[in-house]
Amino acid sequence: MITATAPLLHHIYLSKGHDYWGRQGEGRLQQGIIECEEVECVAGMGLLGDRYFNYRPDFKGQVTFFDQEVVVAIRQKFKLPKLPASIFRRNLIVSGLDLKSLKGEKFVFQGIEFEGSQECKPCHWMDRVIDPGAEEFMKSEFRGGLRAKILTSGRLRKGLALG
16 A cells, blocks of 8 residues: 655536536536535545545445646646636546555555545547647646545545655
C-alpha cells in the first residue's frame, strides 16, 4: 500500500448531476459544480453529494483525482490562463501524487484508503469546453486523471495530506 504523505489537495468539486455523460450529439447539461472546503467519503459509495454517490455496487469511479500540473499545462498550451479547474469535472485536484503509479494500487490519502481503478479518460467534450485538441492532449501521459474506489470512510479537507 502506498501512503501519500505530502501532496496538496487544491480543490474539491461535487456536482449533483452529469453534464456530458450520455450526451453525444446533444448539448451539455448545466448541472452545476460546487467547490467545497471538505467532503465526506463513504466507503463503497463515493463522495456524499456527488453525482456518482451510490451509483452502483463496486463502481470504479466513486471519486476522481486530477493533477494540478495538468490544469497548469492545459492553461499554458491553450493560452487560457483563467481556465477554471472545475471545467474538467474531476472531484479532487491534487499535486504531489503520481496518479499513474496509483492505478491498480491501494493508497492512503489524508487517512482515507482508496484503490486506484483506472485512468479517467477524457472525451470529445474537452474539445468543446476547452479548445480543439484538448481531448488529444489529455489522452497522453495519463493526463485524464485517476478514477478510484473509496475503501474506508472519512473526511477530506483542502490542504496538505496527512498520510
